Amino acid sequence: MEKAKGKTGGPPGRVRYQIALILFLLTTINYADRATLSITGNSIQHELGLSPVSMGIVFSAFGWAYVLAQIPGGLLLDRFGSRRVYCWSIALWSLCTLAQAFVGVFEAAGAIVALFLLRFLLGLTEAPSFPANARIVAAWFPAAERGTATAIFNSAQYFAVAVFAPLMGWITHIYGWHHVFVLMGVLGLAGAVLFRARVHAPMESPFLSVAEREHIAAGGALVEMDSAARPTARRGRPDWASIRPLLTSRMLIGIYIGQYAITALTYFFATWFPIYLVQQRGMSIVEAGFSAAVPALSGWVGGILGGIWSDRMLRAGHSLNISRKVPIFCGMALSVSIVGCNFVESEILVVGLMALAFFGKGVAALGWVVIADAAPQERTGLAGGIFNAIGNIAGIVTPIGIGLIVAATGSFDLALVFVALHSLLAIASYAVLVGPIRRLSLPSAVPSSGVAP
Secondary structure, three states: OOOOOOEOOOOOOOHHHHHHHHHHHHHHHHHHHHHHHHHHHHHHHHHHOOOHHHHHHHHHHHHHHHHHOHHHHHHHHHHHOHHHHHHHHHHHHHHHHHHHHHHHHOOHHHHHHHHHHHHHHHHHHHOOHHHHHHHHHHHHOOHHHHHHHHHHHHOHHHHHHHHHHHHHHHHHHHOOOHHHHHHHHHHHHHHHHHHHHHOOOHHHOOOOEHHHHHHHHHOOOOOOOOOOOOOHHHHOOOOHHHHHHHHHOHHHHHHHHHHHHHHHHHHHHHHOHHHHHHHOOOOOHHHHHHHHHHHHHHHHHHHHHHHHHHHHHHHOOOOHHHHHHHHHHHHHHHHHHHHHHHHOOOHHHHHHHHHHHHHHHHHHOOHHHHHHHHOOHHHHHHHHHHHHHHHOOHHHHHHHHHHHHHHHHOOOHHHHHHHHHHHHHHHHHHHHHHOOOOOOOOOOOOOOOOOOO
8 A cells, every 4th residue: 555645743633624614615616506597597587588487497407417417426436536526527517607607699599508508517517516525524534523524515505595695696686697607607616726736535635644644544534435546446336236125115215205305495495486586576686685595594504403403312312213203394394384475475574484494494404314324334325326316306396397387377376385295295205105214234235336425
């Protein structure tokens, strides 16, 4: 084995938390790039003459690609390592974002095609991001610290909307929608440079002290996972024979469906919510941007509290089944409050009900914890890929479904009912299909193909 690079001497440092901060920043940019079209969508729709159905189709492009690329993206990470694949992913998704600033050069039909293709490419290039985050955390953090590190980058999805929705709304109002895509594309390219300069495999990092490397390795960090000295053949091979039991387990099917239903709420807020505020509630784009930040912050708080609540129940002696399901049931029940927006006129009440719904969604967002509890130890990575792919089918169904409803009815009332029904679907799936949450055992042990995304 090659001698590990890094500084010598001294107590263990905190370089690993610098890595977590970089992952947080990159994931913030990642989610902000996904939200660009929702913030600018009303302006784009009017300037390019796009119908609600056309907008729904364009919104769905990301979801199609993101779902299709989940397992291939994970295999690329296993084959070439997190650093190389993630760096290319950041750079390419940023170029896709930047290119969307120029779709206005086409006529209406051409603009729809160009926008769809660029959003599709955005989904393809962003697909490795969450599996890469999880791999990097597994390599850099001891087991006792992985929960905190994962929470740091996972919370970026709410932080992105809270910070960038008002900023993008203001830029759209003052300078025009094109500038939003330019700004986010440039930020993403800067993020790729930062990642390339600061993030290495632990065995090759020039910033990591020997003491910290020994500390994280002793705690269970997979420090050699992406090492250049590690033979390529050991980085994982596709094993399709392992897929069948992961698709036929009633418990896992219930978890997959539950994740799809919970993710539907995410895609409503990430796509149609600002347009709903502008078109049905009469807000300006700036007001919609600031209003969208309130549910985002509520989701961030709910996500933290849901995880703390579940872990405390587990430490208090409740079963794994109860500790995971109770926050999911309560959170999804709160999310049904979104329907209440159909019965109020006050903008403050609308934003408040949306905030309550997204808070509930955050509390219930324990899917990654549940799949880690339930997936076979031999196939945690593969189960996570299937889980994430099925969950993100909501990125296809939700934007198109809402677009069709709005086009047919001229209103978002039934669209909000459509979203609320997904909350009830999540409750039903966990109550009826999942059954007791437990570790699934495969009929025969198969060597592991990777870490959970």
